[in-house]
Amino acid sequence: MIQNLNEHQKEDLQEALAHGGQKVTPQREVVYAVLLAKRDHPTVDEVFQRARESMPGLSLATVYNCLETFVGCGLVRQVNHERESTRYCPNLAPHAHFRDESTGRVHDIELPDHVLTTLRSLLPSGFETEAIEISFHGHTKNSRNHTSN
Amino acid sequence: MIQNLNEHQKEDLQEALAHGGQKVTPQREVVYAVLLAKRDHPTVDEVFQRARESMPGLSLATVYNCLETFVGCGLVRQVNHERESTRYCPNLAPHAHFRDESTGRVHDIELPDHVLTTLRSLLPSGFETEAIEISFHGHTKNSRNHTSN
DNA sequence: GTGGGTGTTTAGAATGATTCAAAACCTCAA
DNA sequence: TTGAGGTTTTGAATCATTCTAAACACCCAC
Ligand SMILES: [Mn+2]
Ligand SMILES: [Mn+2]
Ligand SMILES: [Zn+2]
Ligand SMILES: [Zn+2]
Numbered sequence: 001m002i003q004n005l006n007e008h009q010k011e012d013l014q015e016a017l018a019h020g021g022q023k024v025t026p027q028r029e030v031v032y033a034v035l036l037a038k039r040d041h042p043t044v045d046e047v048f049q050r051a052r053e054s055m056p057g058l059s060l061a062t063v064y065n066c067l068e069t070f071v072g073c074g075l076v077r078q079v080n081h082e083r084e085s086t087r088y089c090p091n092l093a094p095h096a097h098f099r100d101e102s103t104g105r106v107h108d109i110e111l112p113d114h115v116l117t118t119l120r121s122l123l124p125s126g127f128e129t130e131a132i133e134i135s136f137h138g139h140t141k142n143s144r145n146h147t148s149n
Numbered sequence: 150m151i152q153n154l155n156e157h158q159k160e161d162l163q164e165a166l167a168h169g170g171q172k173v174t175p176q177r178e179v180v181y182a183v184l185l186a187k188r189d190h191p192t193v194d195e196v197f198q199r200a201r202e203s204m205p206g207l208s209l210a211t212v213y214n215c216l217e218t219f220v221g222c223g224l225v226r227q228v229n230h231e232r233e234s235t236r237y238c239p240n241l242a243p244h245a246h247f248r249d250e251s252t253g254r255v256h257d258i259e260l261p262d263h264v265l266t267t268l269r270s271l272l273p274s275g276f277e278t279e280a281i282e283i284s285f286h287g288h289t290k291n292s293r294n295h296t297s298n
Numbered sequence: 299g300t301g302g303g304t305g306t307t308t309a310g311a312a313t314g315a316t317t318c319a320a321a322a323c324c325t326c327a328a
Numbered sequence: 329t330t331g332a333g334g335t336t337t338t339g340a341a342t343c344a345t346t347c348t349a350a351a352c353a354c355c356c357a358c
Contacts, residue, residue, distance in 0.1 A: 021353090022305085024305095024306080043344095052345090057308090058308095059308050059309070060308095060309095061308060062307055064346080065307075066346070070242075078231070080229065080232065085343090085344060096268075098278075102243075108241055109273075111271065113266065114277040115267060118264060119245075119283065120257070122245070122258055122261075123247065124166070124258075127287065127289050128287045128288050128289070129285050129287040130250070130286055131285070131286055132283070132284070133283070133284045134268065137235065137278070137279055137280055137282075138276065138279040139277050139279070140276050156311080171335095172334080172335085174336085176335080192315095205318085206337090207340070208337050209337095209341095210317090210336075210338075211336055213317080214335080232344085233347080234315065299358105300357100300358085301358085302336105302357090303356090304330105304353100305352085305356090306350090306351105306353075306354100307350105307352070308351075309348100309349095309350090309351100310347100310348090310349095312346090312347070312348090313344105313345080313346070313348100313350105314343100315342105315343100315350105317340105317341080317345100318336100318339100318341070318342085319340080319341090320338095320340105321337085321338090322336080323336070325335100325357100326330100326331100326332095327331095328331090
């Protein structure tokens with residue numbers, strides 16, 4: 001079901017891992033491939049289920065480990081909504097998330113630079129931002145397909 | 150330690166609860182008073198500790214219940230940062246949160262209307278927003294006192 | 299090729315915030 | 329006085345995540 005990584009993606013993975021002195025492993029490849037295959041912000045458990053289709057022996061702990069490693073490398077982002085299970089996103093462009101309450105689905109919302117600039121300008125002096133998280137929640141009316149991928 | 154609610158605050162509480170067909174109780178008064186007394190975005194447990202000073206028999210479950218009720222009434226907001234314990238905020242003005250990684254403290258950042266308008270304008274048609282959450286995280290340099298209250 | 303050393307994976311146990319269940323309690327109106 | 333309905337309390341249950349320790353895999357020096 002899940003495609004293997006192409007050369008370009010393999011390179012990205014290898015390079016990102018190398019930064020933190022870490023290596024490519026079969027498990028990491030599978031987990032990364034799962035994230036790229038369907039960019040629907042899966043939970044750890046969803047990643048686990050999908051990854052097991054190509055690697056049945058894979059353990060949940062490893063999925064946690066891989067994802068944590070990727071986040072550390074800046075390869076993927078964690079997405080949290082309230083107290084729900086953490087979801088993962090391989091979209092590296094600056095973007096916000098929209099959580100549809102009816103379906104539970106999470107959609108990427110592109111963020112123009114000027115918005116981030118404006119937001120940073122709201123901070124009192126002395127506040128140094130490392131990251132800004134923006135998340136919407138609501139519903140998506142009709143408008144046929146909002147499929148993430 | 151914690152002041153009682155003044156008349157105005159009591160009225161706000163009573164009115165907000167009435168909306169959901171709920172009543173003022175001594176426990177709810179104490180919990181609400183704790184939130185107003187120190188607007189430092191306490192966790193449930195912190196609220197619990199503080200509330201027990203004026204009402205020793207109070208239980209943790211009740212604190213959870215009260216806070217959930219308040220959120221339902223729109224009296225207070227939940228504040229989540231990554232997977233940390235939920236914090237509570239009685240500031241009803243639209244605002245974002247800045248989480249200082251070094252101290253763990255959470256600061257309110259005022260949000261001008263135009264920022265929210267701009268953000269909403271980023272959504273594709275068909276997306277209906279119910280709420281927008283904005284949270285910064287980083288560090289606060291020198292700049293003496295960033296005490297929330 | 300053999301034996302470590304190092305980082306990775308695995309299974310299962312532990313943790314901890316939150317939720318749930320059921321009994322005790324209160325308030326108010328009949 | 330009784331009883332219904334909502335609230336509080338205690339303790340147990342849940343469940344995502346983290347931790348622990350043992351098994352593995354890879355690499356290099358001998
Ligand atoms: Mn590239
Ligand atoms: Mn008022
Ligand atoms: Zn995303
Ligand atoms: Zn706040």
